[in-house]
Amino acid sequence: MDLKIGVIKGDGIGPEIVTEAMKVLDKVGNVYGHTCHYEQLLLGGASIDVHGIPLTDETIEKAKACDAVLMGSIGGDAKTSPWYQLEPDKRPEAGLLKIRKALNLFANLRPAVLYDELKGACPLKEDITEGGFDMMIMRELTGGLYFGERKTVEEDGVMTAYDSLTYNENEIRRIAKRAFDVAEKRRCKVTSVDKANVLDSSRLWRKVVEDVAKEYPNVELEHMLVDNCAMQLVKDPRQFDVILTENMFGDILSDEASMVTGSIGMLASASLNETKFGLYEPSGGSAPDIAGKGIANPIATILSAAMMLRFSFDLDQEADAIEAAVEKVLKDGYRTIDIMSEGKKQIGTKEMGDRIAAYI
Amino acid sequence: MDLKIGVIKGDGIGPEIVTEAMKVLDKVGNVYGHTCHYEQLLLGGASIDVHGIPLTDETIEKAKACDAVLMGSIGGDAKTSPWYQLEPDKRPEAGLLKIRKALNLFANLRPAVLYDELKGACPLKEDITEGGFDMMIMRELTGGLYFGERKTVEEDGVMTAYDSLTYNENEIRRIAKRAFDVAEKRRCKVTSVDKANVLDSSRLWRKVVEDVAKEYPNVELEHMLVDNCAMQLVKDPRQFDVILTENMFGDILSDEASMVTGSIGMLASASLNETKFGLYEPSGGSAPDIAGKGIANPIATILSAAMMLRFSFDLDQEADAIEAAVEKVLKDGYRTIDIMSEGKKQIGTKEMGDRIAAYI
Numbered sequence: 011m012d013l014k015i016g017v018i019k020g021d022g023i024g025p026e027i028v029t030e031a032m033k034v035l036d037k038v039g040n041v042y043g044h045t046c047h048y049e050q051l052l053l054g055g056a057s058i059d060v061h062g063i064p065l066t067d068e069t070i071e072k073a074k075a076c077d078a079v080l081m082g083s084i085g086g087d088a089k090t091s092p093w094y095q096l097e098p099d100k101r102p103e104a105g106l107l108k109i110r111k112a113l114n115l116f117a118n119l120r121p122a123v124l125y126d127e128l129k130g131a132c133p134l135k136e137d138i139t140e141g142g143f144d145m146m147i148m149r150e151l152t153g154g155l156y157f158g159e160r161k162t163v164e165e166d167g168v169m170t171a172y173d174s175l176t177y178n179e180n181e182i183r184r185i186a187k188r189a190f191d192v193a194e195k196r197r198c199k200v201t202s203v204d205k206a207n208v209l210d211s212s213r214l215w216r217k218v219v220e221d222v223a224k225e226y227p228n229v230e231l232e233h234m235l236v237d238n239c240a241m242q243l244v245k246d247p248r249q250f251d252v253i254l255t256e257n258m259f260g261d262i263l264s265d266e267a268s269m270v271t272g273s274i275g276m277l278a279s280a281s282l283n284e285t286k287f288g289l290y291e292p293s294g295g296s297a298p299d300i301a302g303k304g305i306a307n308p309i310a311t312i313l314s315a316a317m318m319l320r321f322s323f324d325l326d327q328e329a330d331a332i333e334a335a336v337e338k339v340l341k342d343g344y345r346t347i348d349i350m351s352e353g354k355k356q357i358g359t360k361e362m363g364d365r366i367a368a369y370i
Numbered sequence: 371m372d373l374k375i376g377v378i379k380g381d382g383i384g385p386e387i388v389t390e391a392m393k394v395l396d397k398v399g400n401v402y403g404h405t406c407h408y409e410q411l412l413l414g415g416a417s418i419d420v421h422g423i424p425l426t427d428e429t430i431e432k433a434k435a436c437d438a439v440l441m442g443s444i445g446g447d448a449k450t451s452p453w454y455q456l457e458p459d460k461r462p463e464a465g466l467l468k469i470r471k472a473l474n475l476f477a478n479l480r481p482a483v484l485y486d487e488l489k490g491a492c493p494l495k496e497d498i499t500e501g502g503f504d505m506m507i508m509r510e511l512t513g514g515l516y517f518g519e520r521k522t523v524e525e526d527g528v529m530t531a532y533d534s535l536t537y538n539e540n541e542i543r544r545i546a547k548r549a550f551d552v553a554e555k556r557r558c559k560v561t562s563v564d565k566a567n568v569l570d571s572s573r574l575w576r577k578v579v580e581d582v583a584k585e586y587p588n589v590e591l592e593h594m595l596v597d598n599c600a601m602q603l604v605k606d607p608r609q610f611d612v613i614l615t616e617n618m619f620g621d622i623l624s625d626e627a628s629m630v631t632g633s634i635g636m637l638a639s640a641s642l643n644e645t646k647f648g649l650y651e652p653s654g655g656s657a658p659d660i661a662g663k664g665i666a667n668p669i670a671t672i673l674s675a676a677m678m679l680r681f682s683f684d685l686d687q688e689a690d691a692i693e694a695a696v697e698k699v700l701k702d703g704y705r706t707i708d709i710m711s712e713g714k715k716q717i718g719t720k721e722m723g724d725r726i727a728a729y730i
């Protein structure tokens with residue numbers, strides 16, 4: 011099979027970790043008889059440096075011509091990088107928001123898994139996480155407050171800022187369907203998170219999700235208020251299978267959940283549209299403080315490549331092979347510095363990539 | 371001194387826990403020579419049962435005539451209680467939102483403290499919390515998304531819901547000043563939480579907070595994005611002194627922080643306006659499942675009464691006495707069921723109130 015993959019190396023540790031993911035993909039290609047064609051794309055700070063803006067139409071068009079996009083990470087140190095002297099809508103993150111919308115990537119899947127081998131890094135006490143946990147956060151990614159109209163105006167001499175939050179039933183239905191589809195292949199439970207005791211958008215959310223649930227009689231649906239969910243993630247993460255929620259709540263809760271695992275350097279993510287197309291990236295940030303040092307953990311990006319094979323190319327066997335290779339290397343005791351613990355063997359970005367590729 | 375205190379016993383465990391707080395207040399009155407005059411007020415489900423609506427003008431007027439209001443908890447079980455058959459704006463929680471606005475309670479203070487005696491209940495591993503943590507979350511309580519205009523309309527046959535988020539600089543300035551005032555009496559650090567990489571309201575927030583900070587050269591200010599803050603609360607709660615944030619972020623983060631302590635039954639809160647007036651209530655909910663059983667933990671409400679003495683009546687010594695009494699009873703090994711652990715003595719709501727009162 012020919013895989014046409016857009017590659018956004020991005021900023022900070024992005025180039026290093028993407029290089030390792032490409033190495034693993036190439037090995038998968040060799041073993042299973044596929045050819046990866048990479049198309050390098052610019053986004054974020056790297057795009058600002060070349061074009062003066064974080065996302066060009068050219069990048070959008072080229073991305074659309076690919077089957078999927080693999081991304082490193084976007085952005086720099088807001089305190090020191092010149093990118094943050096620009097107007098907010100010219101900064102690296104604005105490019106990320108814009109490409110999500112341009113490619114219609116409405117479904118963001120963020121797994122939060124406690125790896126047996128990495129229990130030591132989990133901030134929660136062991137009795138709470140015994141037996142592990144494994145949830146999938148489904149965040150709506152192109153609607154809500156992050157894409158609403160906004161303005162800041164002076165009214166009677168007082169500066170006033172406005173943001174707006176809109177959802178229509180179609181936007182809610184399509185992400186809800188995705189969540190139930192995903193839940194069907196997992197443990198058949200959806201926790202839909204909203205603030206229906208206050209917000210109109212949450213009330214519509216709840217109604218549409220209930221409608222969709224009728225089409226999935228084998229999937230259990232529960233509703234949870236966002237403030238309660240923020241508590242439950244800390245109190246008892248094992249209760250969750252699929253968490254379905256809107257854009258901003260998903261932003262906050264998925265980051266909380268990723269920290270609850272204790273190993274954000276292991277967490278992949280996928281952002282999908284209505285077709286098989288998707289953008290795949292690690293959950294963590296660009297970590298400018300350790301960029302170029304060869305110590306960043308490439309596993310989240312490598313697992314994002316596995317998600318890409320699974321969702322965009324239906325190559326389940328190949329995706330399984332990558333995930334199994336990661337587990338084997340962890341079992342062998344190799345760790346990058348972020349997941350290092352006593353008695354384990356610390357290695358760098360490149361060696362981690364090599365070892366995972368070798369197990370394919 | 372004559373203290374004119376409005377009392378909203380509320381729903382669920384509310385009446386039981388407020389009764390104990392009043393017991394402790396009366397003891398304080400005896401010892402220190404004050405007289406508490408209580409005015410019973412109806413809010414939430416209790417008001418619906420009598421008046422058909424969760425908040426009457428009479429309650430608002432009577433509350434305004436008091437020096438402060440002590441509250442239990444509002445609301446019932448959304449699945450079974452008839453209150454939740456009503457339209458959303460007739461439900462118990464709507465009364466709570468409305469009274470906050472009517473009394474202009476814009477500053478919500480929620481302490482999140484790890485009690486040395488209750489470390490066992492903390493969900494975080496001990497190395498993360500060694501030495502304890504003690505933060506104060508300052509949540510803006512009468513603006514933002516929870517008080518914006520909202521509507522749900524059909525557009526071209528598609529249901530669409532709108533919520534809106536507005537802040538003006540005056541609303542931001544007054545809560546920011548409060549936060550810096552509070553920080554000055556604590557460890558002189560303010561972490562202002564926003565989503566300034568996306569929202570206009572957050573950009574204005576950040577700008578105004580920076581302006582206010584100039585008036586407090588001895589207080590350190592740092593900005594943190596809300597998604598990062600949701601992570602940091604789990605990763606390293608000791609880093610926080612005062613967290614300053616807008617309404618919705620404060621709702622989510624304060625609940626997360628309260629769960630991180632592991633003992634939400636211990637956490638008080640205060641909601642203040644521009645004067646000395648305030649509404650004081652436990653951080654936890656109405657727990658309808660254990661209502662009437664005499665097992666609820668009254669400590670959060672008793673500590674809320676202490677906050678009331680401190681903020682509304684400037685009775686610091688009396689507030690200190692209550693807090694010291696609570697610590698002594700914990701040291702003696704007495705626990706309600708929610709904070710019970712091996713080797714401790716389990717007691718009920720009433721005995722807990724009696725023991726705390728006895729130490730005043």
Ligand SMILES: CC(C)[C@H](C(=O)O)[C@@H](O)C(=O)O
Pocket residue numbers: 103106107261567568597
């Ligand atoms: C960079 C930012 C705009 C983005 C978001 O909030 O969506 C990021 O935090 C994320 O979660 O992918």
Ligand SMILES: CC(C)[C@H](C(=O)O)[C@@H](O)C(=O)O
Pocket residue numbers: 207208237463466467621
């Ligand atoms: C009941 C609800 C409206 C309320 C809020 O979200 O403000 C509650 O969750 C709280 O935090 O006091």
